[in-house]
Amino acid sequence: MASKETIEIVKSTAPVLEEHGEAITKVFYKLLFKKYPELKDVFNMINQKKGTQQRALANAVFQYAVHIDKLEMLGDAVETIAQKHASLSIPKEAYPIVGENLLAAIKEVLGDAATSEIMNAWEEAYGDLAAIFVKREEEIYSNGENTTGGYRGTKEFIVVDKIEESNVITSFYLKRKDGTPVPKFIAGQYIALTIEIPNTDHKHTRNYSLSNANDKDYLRISVKKEEGDLDGIVSNYLHSTINIGDVLMIGMPSGEFVLKEKENPIVFIGGGVGITPLISMFSEVVHNKKNQEVIFIQCALNSKIHAFSDEINALINENSESIVVYSSPLQTDLIGENYDYKGFLTTEILKDLRVSNESEFYFCGPTPFMSNVLKIVNDLEVPQENIHYEFFGPAEELVLAD
Numbered sequence: 001m002a003s004k005e006t007i008e009i010v011k012s013t014a015p016v017l018e019e020h021g022e023a024i025t026k027v028f029y030k031l032l033f034k035k036y037p038e039l040k041d042v043f044n045m046i047n048q049k050k051g052t053q054q055r056a057l058a059n060a061v062f063q064y065a066v067h068i069d070k071l072e073m074l075g076d077a078v079e080t081i082a083q084k085h086a087s088l089s090i091p092k093e094a095y096p097i098v099g100e101n102l103l104a105a106i107k108e109v110l111g112d113a114a115t116s117e118i119m120n121a122w123e124e125a126y127g128d129l130a131a132i133f134v135k136r137e138e139e140i141y142s143n144g145e146n147t148t149g150g151y152r153g154t155k156e157f158i159v160v161d162k163i164e165e166s167n168v169i170t171s172f173y174l175k176r177k178d179g180t181p182v183p184k185f186i187a188g189q190y191i192a193l194t195i196e197i198p199n200t201d202h203k204h205t206r207n208y209s210l211s212n213a214n215d216k217d218y219l220r221i222s223v224k225k226e227e228g229d230l231d232g233i234v235s236n237y238l239h240s241t242i243n244i245g246d247v248l249m250i251g252m253p254s255g256e257f258v259l260k261e262k263e264n265p266i267v268f269i270g271g272g273v274g275i276t277p278l279i280s281m282f283s284e285v286v287h288n289k290k291n292q293e294v295i296f297i298q299c300a301l302n303s304k305i306h307a308f309s310d311e312i313n314a315l316i317n318e319n320s321e322s323i324v325v326y327s328s329p330l331q332t333d334l335i336g337e338n339y340d341y342k343g344f345l346t347t348e349i350l351k352d353l354r355v356s357n358e359s360e361f362y363f364c365g366p367t368p369f370m371s372n373v374l375k376i377v378n379d380l381e382v383p384q385e386n387i388h389y390e391f392f393g394p395a396e397e398l399v400l401a402d
Helices: 004-012 014-035 037-041 045-050 052-067 071-087 094-113 116-145 229-240 272-287 309-315 347-352 367-379
Strands: 154-164 169-176 190-195 204-209 219-224 247-251 266-271 294-300 320-326 360-364 387-390
Touching: 004 014, 004 052, 004 116, 014 037, 014 052, 014 094, 045 052, 052 071, 071 116, 071 190, 094 116, 169 229, 169 247, 190 219, 190 229, 204 219, 204 229, 204 272, 219 229, 219 272, 266 272, 266 367, 272 294, 272 309, 272 320, 272 360, 272 367, 294 309, 309 320, 347 367, 360 367, 367 387
Parallel strands: 266 294, 266 360, 294 320, 360 387
Antiparallel strands: 154 169, 154 247, 169 219, 190 204, 190 247
């Protein structure tokens, strides 16, 4: 625990970090990649170009300054980051490197305002925070290593099947190249995939949700083909080039977006490829023969884009129902057959479905979609502890849809 003096100094810098945080993190990543270019292999450099990673880190540093005297307030954020680090196999030796460059970035941006007193306080504070992450990540590594099929770091997996789920989503079925069992995982978790793409200057690492039940002898990821060179370099390469028999490097399953031990009714809401972790969760509920009521709502453009409809319908039992919302149905899409509602998801649709606001809500999808869902659940006065969601990419602060 940081000293009282350090806590007071760090808290006093919160307004400065709120104003200059993004400038600091931009300098930080510039310094980091210049000194350690190999770290580009584990960072999503597209998020770097977009600035989302810099904003996410700036917000994390600011929140730490605000809550340094009440670190329990940061519990969820720490767990999210620790799980992401574990998926990427970040070693404890990386923390001094990060600290060195973060402190250098603070000094460069703040100049004379970054007094020795402030820098010494932040050095102590960063050391304490790093210790928290190292401890938690070692627990995750150890737990993952000791599960059936578990391991630490990355392992070679071979693609044993490749199936087109829709016009834009393709599934890759993966088994260990050495023939050992695949790791058991918690429904809703993800893996990190690292791949080398010709004519690029670094490896590319992406996180993909595990989209199958956790009782199979394979892992499955389902990848949306993103449009554009900026967003789609990895997904396009997977779709066009990776085939049955190819080998991929896969990190250990990680993530905290998992089912809570509650008996409330469940509402799953997936937008586009955001359905992937929800299928895994839904499979777990059904396979565990829990009697919880479940409504599975899938939002898609139309039947050409709609994936996994047969798989979801096969999971439906007497306690569950599947609802489909198409924002732009095709002329050949028949309401009542291909889909149930037209347009975007609304509060009125959930009311029409008689959804209880005491349900547990799990949702995932593009940021605008999630902003809309968050507004809906707030309109329904759903308790905050019943709202669970995950971002694909750096954690962002959702802005309620208008």
